[in-house]
Amino acid sequence: NQTKLCCRLLCFLWKFVVLKLLEDARRSPSQPQANVVVLPNHLANDFEAFCRKNPAPLPLLYRSQSGETSCQPLAKNADIRTDISQYCVYEEGRLVKTVSSLQSYNMVCFYLGCSFGFEGRLKNAGVPVRNVEQGTNVSMYRTAVPCTPAGVFSCPLVVTMRPVPAAMLDAAVEVTHLNPLAHGAPVHIGDPALLGIQDLSRPDYGDRVEVQPGDVTVFWACGVTSIEAILSSKPSLAFSHSPGCMFLTDIPDSSPSSSMPSASESVDRPATDRNLELIPRCFLVSQNPLMYSLASQRAVATIRQLETIIGEDPGERGIRALFVQDELLRSCLALSHASSVAITTGFPTHYQHSPPDETDGPPGAIAMATMLLSLGKQVTMVTDRRALDMNQAIIDEAVRKGVLKSAVPLVTFEDRGPDSALHFLCHHGDPSKPRYDHLVAIERSGRAGDGNYYNMRGVNIKHLVDPIDDLFIAAKDIRGITTTGIGDGGNELGMGKVKERVKTLMPNGSLVACDVPADYAITAGVSNWGGYAVACGLYLLHTCPSHQRYLKKGLGLEHATRPEQLQEWTANLPSVAKEESILSTLMSCGIRSGKTGHLAMEVDGLTFHPTHSDIITRLLKVTLGATTPNL
Structure with missing residues (x-):
């Protein structure tokens, strides 16, 4: 013992x-x-x-x-x-x-x-x-x-x-x-x-x-x-x-x-990776499950520049009152981690015309979709039943013209009972098996507090809208699905996150404010600009060494990004030529400018040249000027 x-x-x-x-x-x-x-x-x-x-x-x-x-x-x-x-x-x-x-x-x-x-x-x-x-x-x-x-x-x-x-x-x-x-x-x-x-x-x-x-x-x-x-x-x-x-x-x-010495080399060389712009910063991107992500100070600063550009308000709609800093950044980080994304758009503001849709929304949705596809994500587009054929024609033409990288599935959602949204979002209705990691709504009419859908003039357009809002509501309780809403007035799906500001500060806000929130609410002078900025933000994150290392868990990093890969990502950024082409396609389908109802090359009453083309040019200049090709 x-x-x-x-x-x-x-x-x-x-x-x-x-x-x-x-x-x-x-x-x-x-x-x-x-x-x-x-x-x-x-x-x-x-x-x-x-x-x-x-x-x-x-x-x-x-x-x-x-x-x-x-x-x-x-x-x-x-x-x-x-x-x-x-x-x-x-x-x-x-x-x-x-x-x-x-x-x-x-x-x-x-x-x-x-x-x-x-x-x-x-x-x-x-x-x-x-x-x-x-x-x-x-x-x-x-x-x-x-x-x-x-x-x-x-x-x-x-x-x-x-x-x-x-x-x-x-x-x-x-x-x-x-x-x-x-x-x-x-x-x-x-x-x-x-x-x-x-x-x-x-x-x-x-x-x-x-x-x-x-x-x-x-x-x-x-x-x-x-x-x-x-x-x-x-x-x-x-x-x-x-x-x-x-x-x-x-x-x-x-x-x-950070380089690796051979048997004959010493490791007493001075550190070189101390550029303050490359130091990562940490951001919360999801509560359920809890997840943070990293991006370099350089990437963060550049995405904030994009956010500033799209926040300009040439239409003088007062959109700056709804601005929340870093919603663009956090949305892009969440999308970067996603593998399957569903995008919805469509605002039938012109109820007296056929089709009733406006030119804001589809171009931004397609810009996001083509960048997501080039990054290897699965993408699905969700639309109203009444607009299914029209949106299929737009997608087909966008692919034919090279605006959209490749065709994406186009689906509709119908309310067939209390579990409809759950079955749409998850395999066999099992919340542990979601089909999508992220839902994005861009210039999509959103449900108001009284259950109706309103354009900015206060006209109820509920009869033209399918209940796609239910997907965003259901997603709040499904682990692993995050959501983004992009809007320019406060009546768009997802803008319920800032509904109190909308009610107080926007015209007809108390009536038209969307009641359905998204995890991230990106505000822009024109919603399409928000879609362009998301595409640019994703590009910046995928050319950010700090973010790529985090995405890949520090594995498989022995080579820099292949030149052909970087070239493909660059080619799939939005451009003046591509966005002009998609706007021309929308006109050929009879889709009109939101504010004026004109069947013309304009969005929300702003002509494509010089207003929209200038925003696209500036977004590209900022994005490509900050690219870090060697990961």
Whole structure:
């Protein structure tokens, strides 16, 4: 019994010493740490390629020569056989034991950046590090996100989780972005289920860390991904550090660049990725599920410029009173994360004509659709039954003229009972299986508080409108569907988000104000301009290195955007020629200008030249002037 008691006491003391050493190392930003993987020679090239393809979880600090036990670029007088307190030994992809030293050594060692290297800097920036506060190892989780394979290596991404107070997310993102060889910025912020993590209380590696009230779960790519790579590739023999038992380096934390050195290169080159315009900023884009997204300061500033341009009011309708900053940005971020988008438009303001529709709406809808298609999204258009044939003809002509990238499905929605909207939005009416991630309404007549639909003159046009509003109402309770409304008067679907302003500040506002909100309400001098700005904003996000890294979880980033891909995205931006062409098509279908009812090349009483053409030209100039082609 005395022997057992002594062993327990020694184990406790050992754990205390190890945790104290780890905490001391974390407090010091001047001594970064490294994950270590030791592999047979014949697997070394495959593993280096695996690191290159997955730089966020596997930032390679140094690859040794075969049998090399020292590591001069990282630490003087190092001996990898004894410099780690505990090693894991794997045989045929199974963990067979842990040891305190490596005896025989004729293999290749890989030293990988570790997130412990930025914990000291987080604390210096005032960001609490909960695992250090709680005296535990960090929580590590195996995700459902597959790494980009290379050779024999293929495995899921592993992440660390650190809870961060919501008000400090930007600080945490900035500090870690500036440490690219310590995994860089987070790869996910928000609901762990979006990574396939079902239970935060049961980490796959490390210890449970308690989330405090007001904290958001933030996930960084983790070097323990390398252990998963060993387990999946099943080498006859391999070694790694034991999670939490790191190799301590001598290199300054602020010195490494984001490029990867070879075995003969040093990592003491000065950092180059410190351009303040490229530092990411964090934005909430969804509450259900909770999800934040990242975009560089440059992209954010440029999208705000777009928002300013479309907020101009040459028609003097007072639209600036409805403006909410960053609705365009947040909508574009949400759309960037979406895979399937439904777009609806159609405002039958000219009830005395056939067709009753106006020229505002369809051009902006088509501009968004063609950009979304070029980015690989699925797109569906939703219309009224009375306008089905007309809108199909417009789509067909837009494809024929090259305005629309390719044909999109055109569907209608009918109210056939209390679950109609649920069955339309979700496969088999199952709210856990939505068909769409995002719904967009642009210049779509919206339901007022009394259940009717009004044009800006206060005329009830309910008989011309199908209840597509029900889809936006139902979407509020379906996890994973976000919504955007684009309008220029306040009576459009989605503008219920600002209905109190509409009622107070817009003509006939108390009668015509739409009562149905969207998650994001984009206001524009003309609604089409909002559609053009969304297309431009999506382009900017997909040419933003910070946003693309976040979208891809830091995986598959070994190449810059292909020139032909960038060329395709650029070709699918709205242009003066394309928008003039689609407006001509609308005229040929008998669709009239909203304000005047003229069958002419105008929208909302403003002639295409020079007003609309000038807005398009300015949007393009701002967008293309801020492009960052190398991701």
